[in-house]
Amino acid sequence: MVKEIExxxxxxxxxxxxxxxxxxxxxNRIVPTIAIPHPLGNPALTHEEEFxxxxxxxxxALKAFQTPVDDQTIFD
Amino acid sequence: xxxxxxHYINQFFAQIGGEEKADYAPEYREGAVGPGLALNTAxxxxxxxxxxxxxxxSYFNENLDAAKATVLKMISDAKPDVVICGPAFNAGRxxxxxxxxxxxxxxxxxxxxxxxMYEENPGADMFKNxxxxxxxxxxxxxxxxxxxKMAALALKLAKGEKVGASAEEGYMPNGLRVNFFEAERGSTxxxxxxxxxxxxxxxxxxxxxxxxxxxxxxxxxxxxxxTTIALVTSGGIVPKGNPDHxxxxxxxxxxxxxxSSFEDLTAADHETAHGGYDPVYANExxxxxxxxxxxxxxxxxxxxxGIYPYFFTTVxxxxxxxxxxxxxxxxxxxxRDAGIKAAILTST
Amino acid sequence: xRLELGEIHISDIKLGDCSKVENxxxxxxxxxxxxxxxxxxDLASVDFEVVHPGESVRVLPVKDVIEPRVKVEGNGGVFxxxxxxxxxxxxxxxxxxxxxxxxTTGKVVGFQEGIIDMSGPGADYTPxxxxxxxxxxxxxxxxxxxxxxxxxIRMAGLKAATYLGELARTLTPDxxxxxxxxxxxxxxxxxxxxxxxxxxxxxQSQGLLHDTYVYGVxxxxxxxxxxxxxxxxxxxxxxxxxxxxxxxxxxYHHLNNPVIADLLEQHxxxxxxxxxxxxxxxxxxxxxxxxxxxxxxxxxxLELDGALVSQEGFGNPDTDLIMNCKKLEAAGIKTxxxxxxxxxxxxxxxSLADAxxxxxxxVTGGNANMVIHLPKMDKVIxxxxxxxxxxxxxxxxxxPDGSITAELQVITGATNEMGFNxxxxx
Numbered sequence: 001m002v003k004e005i006e007x008x009x010x011x012x013x014x015x016x017x018x019x020x021x022x023x024x025x026x027x028n029r030i031v032p033t034i035a036i037p038h039p040l041g042n043p044a045l046t047h048e049e050e051f052x053x054x055x056x057x058x059x060x061a062l063k064a065f066q067t068p069v070d071d072q073t074i075f076d
Numbered sequence: 077x078x079x080x081x082x083h084y085i086n087q088f089f090a091q092i093g094g095e096e097k098a099d100y101a102p103e104y105r106e107g108a109v110g111p112g113l114a115l116n117t118a119x120x121x122x123x124x125x126x127x128x129x130x131x132x133x134s135y136f137n138e139n140l141d142a143a144k145a146t147v148l149k150m151i152s153d154a155k156p157d158v159v160i161c162g163p164a165f166n167a168g169r170x171x172x173x174x175x176x177x178x179x180x181x182x183x184x185x186x187x188x189x190x191x192x193m194y195e196e197n198p199g200a201d202m203f204k205n206x207x208x209x210x211x212x213x214x215x216x217x218x219x220x221x222x223x224x225k226m227a228a229l230a231l232k233l234a235k236g237e238k239v240g241a242s243a244e245e246g247y248m249p250n251g252l253r254v255n256f257f258e259a260e261r262g263s264t265x266x267x268x269x270x271x272x273x274x275x276x277x278x279x280x281x282x283x284x285x286x287x288x289x290x291x292x293x294x295x296x297x298x299x300x301x302x303t304t305i306a307l308v309t310s311g312g313i314v315p316k317g318n319p320d321h322x323x324x325x326x327x328x329x330x331x332x333x334x335x336s337s338f339e340d341l342t343a344a345d346h347e348t349a350h351g352g353y354d355p356v357y358a359n360e361x362x363x364x365x366x367x368x369x370x371x372x373x374x375x376x377x378x379x380x381x382g383i384y385p386y387f388f389t390t391v392x393x394x395x396x397x398x399x400x401x402x403x404x405x406x407x408x409x410x411x412r413d414a415g416i417k418a419a420i421l422t423s424t
Numbered sequence: 425x426r427l428e429l430g431e432i433h434i435s436d437i438k439l440g441d442c443s444k445v446e447n448x449x450x451x452x453x454x455x456x457x458x459x460x461x462x463x464x465x466d467l468a469s470v471d472f473e474v475v476h477p478g479e480s481v482r483v484l485p486v487k488d489v490i491e492p493r494v495k496v497e498g499n500g501g502v503f504x505x506x507x508x509x510x511x512x513x514x515x516x517x518x519x520x521x522x523x524x525x526x527x528t529t530g531k532v533v534g535f536q537e538g539i540i541d542m543s544g545p546g547a548d549y550t551p552x553x554x555x556x557x558x559x560x561x562x563x564x565x566x567x568x569x570x571x572x573x574x575x576x577i578r579m580a581g582l583k584a585a586t587y588l589g590e591l592a593r594t595l596t597p598d599x600x601x602x603x604x605x606x607x608x609x610x611x612x613x614x615x616x617x618x619x620x621x622x623x624x625x626x627x628q629s630q631g632l633l634h635d636t637y638v639y640g641v642x643x644x645x646x647x648x649x650x651x652x653x654x655x656x657x658x659x660x661x662x663x664x665x666x667x668x669x670x671x672x673x674x675x676y677h678h679l680n681n682p683v684i685a686d687l688l689e690q691h692x693x694x695x696x697x698x699x700x701x702x703x704x705x706x707x708x709x710x711x712x713x714x715x716x717x718x719x720x721x722x723x724x725x726l727e728l729d730g731a732l733v734s735q736e737g738f739g740n741p742d743t744d745l746i747m748n749c750k751k752l753e754a755a756g757i758k759t760x761x762x763x764x765x766x767x768x769x770x771x772x773x774x775s776l777a778d779a780x781x782x783x784x785x786x787v788t789g790g791n792a793n794m795v796i797h798l799p800k801m802d803k804v805i806x807x808x809x810x811x812x813x814x815x816x817x818x819x820x821x822x823x824p825d826g827s828i829t830a831e832l833q834v835i836t837g838a839t840n841e842m843g844f845n846x847x848x849x850x
Contacts, residue, residue, distance in 0.1 A: 001310065001390075002421050003291040004404025008412040010306070011294030016423035017709055018740045020747070021777045025397075028293035036424050036707035036740055037631055038357040039311070041364025050361075051369065058370045058420075062379065065303075065418050068296040243850040253771035253849045255790045255832070257548075262762055262843025263682035266732050266787040270760040271694055273785055274619045274730045282848060283765065283786040286774035325668055326766075326793055326831055351668070352739055353707070354631025356570070393668075393739060396768025396793055 002027045013061040013075075015039060023072055029064040030074045033057060079123035079234040082156040083112045084147065084177050086170045090130040098169075100132030102143060104150045111219055115160060118227035123234060127154040133169035136176075144180055151177075152185050158234040159185075163192030163222045164199060166214040171199025178207040188233035192226050194218075195248060204248040208239070211248050249284075288397075297418050306384035306416045307335070308407060310392030310400075311358065311365040311424035312350030316343075322391055324351030330390035330403040332410075335383065340369040352393030353424050365422055384416055392423055425515040426604045427654040430496070430597025431522040437474045437556045445591050450524055452558060457587055461560075466568050466576035471561040473805050475527075475542050477554050480802035482546075485537030486836045487528040487574075488663055489552055489674040490581045492521040492588035495658060503659040505640025506579075507586045513658035519592040522599075525555045525676055526588065528581040529806040530562040531573075538669020538836035539798070539828070546798040549838040551845065552676070559805050560584060570632055578664055581675070603654050603688050608726065611696055618696040619729040623653070623683050624719055624748055628665045628673070628736040629704040635664035636673075636736075638702060644711075648703035648718040650726075653684045661702070665736075670792045670838035671764050673736050677837065682844045683734055683762070698726050703748070705741040716747035720755050730758040735841045738766055738792070742778040753782040764789035764839035765849060769831070789839040790847040792832050800826030 003026055006012045014027040017039050022030045033039035040054045064075040087093055087100040089110040108116050108125040116125055129150045136143045151159060159181045161174035171193040181189040192210035193199055200209055208229060212222040225246040232239055239245060241254035258265065265282075272279040297303050314322055320331050338345070341362035348358040348365065363369045366387060374380050388407045392400070411419060433448055440451035454472045461470045475481050495501045498516015501508025527540065540552045547553035562580050564573045606614055627636040629644035636643045638651075638661050651660065661678040684700065691697040703719045706712060723731055731752050735745045745761060752759045761783055765775030771791055800823075808822055821830040832838050839847065 001308065001400045001404035001407065003289070004401055005308065005408040005411065005419055005421070006294050007291050008405070008408025009294070010408060010411050010416055010419050011297060012419050012421055014421050014423065017707065018423075018712070018743050018778075019709060020743045021740065022423070024778045025288050026290045028291070032709065033422070034708075037353040037355070038364040039422055039424055040367045040370075041357060041361065043357050043360070043364075050364075054363065054367050054370045055373070058367050058374065061420050062300060062374070065297040065305075066300055069293045071293075241848075241850040243848075249850055251772060253765055253767040253775060253791045255794050255847060255849045257846045258848045259846070261682055261846050262787050262789055262840075262848065263686045264843070265848075266683065266760050266762050266843050267686045267690060267695075269785050269787060270621065270730050270732055270758065271619075271690075273758045273760065274621075274695075279785060281784055281786045282788045282850065283763070283775060285779040285781060285783055285786075286776060287779070288774060325833060354634060356632060396766060396773035398768050398770070398773045 011065060013064045015057065015061055019074055028069055028072055030072070031057060031060045031064060032074060032076060078121060079157040080155060081123050081125045081230065082151045082154045082159050083108065083115065083125045083128045084159065084161040084174065085110060085128060085130055086173065087130060087132045092130065098132045098134035100130065101135055102129060102131040102146045102150060104129055111223065114219055114223040115227050118224045119231065122231055126156065131173065133167065133173055136173040137169050144176060147177055148180055148184060151181060156187065158230045159187055159189040160226055160230055161189065161191035163210065163212045163226065164197060165212055165216055165218060166194040166197055168198050171197035172202065175199040175203030175207065179203055182207055190226050190230045190233065192222050200248060205251045208247045210246050300380055301378055302381040303418050304382045304384055304416055305371065305380050306411050306419040307366055307387040308419055308421040309366050309389050311422055312348045312391040313346055313358065313362045313366045313389050314349050316345055316347050318347065318349045322349045324349055324391060325393040327391040327395045327399065330388055330407065332386050332388055334385060335368055335387050336385035338368055339372045341366060350391045350393050350424060365424060425652045425654050427515055427657060428517045429601045429603065429657060430517065430519045431599045432519060432592050432595050433598045434521050434523040434556060437524055437558055439472065439474060443591055445521065445595060450521060450588065457584060460587060461580045461583060464576055464579060466565055466572050467562055467580060468565045469563045470580065473559045475557045475559055477542060479542045481542045481805065482539060482801040483527055483529055483559055483805045484539040484808065485529060485806060486540050486669065487530070487537055487577050488581045489676040489836065490526045490585035491676050491679050492524065492526065492585045492592065493659065493679065494519050494589035494593050496593055500658065502586060502589060503582050503662060506637060506662060507582050510639060513660055514652045514654035518658055519595065519597060521588060521592050523555060525552060525557050526581055526584045527552065527557045527559045528562060528577050529559060530577055531564065531807060539834050540836050541798055541801060544799050545796065546835055549832060549835045549847065551837055561806060574633060574664065582662065605653055605691070605697065608698065611698060615692060615696040618694065620698050620727060621687060621695045621730045621732065622698050622701055622723055622726055622728040623687060624701045624703060624731050624733040626733065626735050626741070626744060626748070627661070627702055627704055630707050633665055637662045637664055643704045644706050646704065648701055648715050648722060650722060651700040651702055653688060653697060653700050656681050656684060668738070668792065668833045669836045670833045671737055671789065671841050673840070673842060674837060677840060677842055677844055682842050683732055698728060705737060705744045712744050712747060716744060716751050719748055720751040723752055723757055724755050728757050732760050734762045734843065738764065739777055742776045746778045746780050746783060750780050750782045760785040760787065762787045762789070762841050762843045764841050765791045766793055767791045769793050769795050787843060788849050789841050789843065789845060790832070790849045792839045794832045795829065796832050798828040
């Protein structure tokens, strides 16, 4: 889906845990996330800590949006 | 009543001549010629070659449009139920001619058609995903083995019967995976394959690795503060109760739901439909998969212009690439039409 | 290790006053068994049905299938660390009630349970249509959490299989198979010229309904490690998952692992079956890297020439599969992998989510997206409407006349990636 949306002229950031799949399938901007059942969360933390964690991950996505890329790039 | 078959062959198999006669113009003869006799025998009375179209390989390849048109007309005038081309074995121009004629018969005449050639014949790669190509040996000594397979597949197509897997029917894998039952169980086949691999003997993989296409990266966003971001997920986040019944696996659709009034997703209003991961965490707090709460804060802080009022969701569990492509196209179109330049897609 | 597996052939199951095995018939006193199972307070009720091959009956949603076994001689007991006390198993003598199984069903816990049809087209796709099955319909107490519900049904199945297996303890087997494996050094001495082959057994370990237990340990919490091939025959590995019914390894599959059976068949003849490396499929990328590094390290330590790798599940575990394969090949260990496919209903999509040219020797259990029409059966045990939400099903999969149109995914064991079945695809 990432590729088709990007083909339509929308810049896409793929936030996912299993980045090798994202790489194989061909996403261009990738942000690695925490775990499969909770990519943007961590149930071991308090609600406030989780929000912080989530905020930082989405910030990486914002950085990815603003970075020109020629090839597949993982924003760690 | 037996099926009517038209057979396409070259000047060599028609016993007209070799290279020196490769410029032979298309000719129609009644009944079977050369290898057509072997095919007739293989039909066992269920089908019969009513006519044969003969064309020199050089003539065909050098006068592609005209030759194709002439050949096609000869074939259609004979009113066949099914058409057979070749087999071409390893003869390159013949293989390309067979593939071209077969594809045209399928696309322009709408008739079932079978051809055959050796896997290294250039015509094979060009046409195996378009028409059924029976895999043959690399020279005419393979006729005895090729004719029955070509005849059998032609009969199946003429009868409208379901075509089995490539390994069962003998055609070259054409990009469509078909299930069938082997003689031995998978573990036994695997042990045999490993023993061959260890001994340096040849083995054939049951599944060649796939390749994925690429798309050019979208441009960097220069004014994020005034850019609206759209949210998409394959993690199956849906309004509580999954009102559109998106499937837990192999999703047949995607959902489009209003989040304009949500500052935060909670267990009261959202859940996951995805059957491929432990749902507990996403059901407790869907922001863990679709970060609405964080994006709302960033909107208030002026870091982003806003969030697109609808989010798109489907279940990525066992959902085929072709399906995902369709949903991506539809979502991409809506976003493009709405002037959206950026999207975050989350996956589980 | 040396294990004698004595098979008692069962050709019928009848409910009766006294639990016993007589002349190939398994008699079950369900009152006694029910009382035993209801000691678990999480269960509200357990009902029993018997189904035979060829009957027009459908069971859904299926949670697990377990074969009754009992340890007659040798260390430990069956299902060690879970039912029996912990103790290394895999040697001595074990009896098996062959030709029958316990099948657990009940209210849907999640999205993953499956269907077993005992006749019709669906029967061709599951090995369990060929067995006489004691079906246990387990219903949970109101209000228990999903994790408790899954645990309760899992334990009920294992307890029932143990109870029935016990009936075989003093019987004389109809057929006995002897399995003998060697240690690393003695194996090398005994078979100096045979290629050294290992089996990398990948186990699903992704959370609720996606877990596997080894001697009672949740595999997601374990590093890859080594097992003797015969340990699985005594139930060292148990299923806690139904990851999509078609490629879930039921406990029956673990007890009857076909790769282990086929490698043992060739052991000492065409290859030296050195051992089994078990590994997991975790939800963190770092775990995937670590586990595949570790499995490869163990394979190198055992100085393997070749390895057979079997997967469990699909999707993100395709990455574990490809990592294992790539790293083994890079270490010079020739690899064959067994997987299944999700190529779409038309068979045209890429079958795996991850790929690498190093994976050039693949055996497939078939395309799980293939659509199948299951005709109505005279009897349905369980909850028919589950067809609409289990993986491979969809809203409307269950037709008003009782027939089901769904993907092959829904059939328990249909595309098994241990290579249990003959189904394949090209």
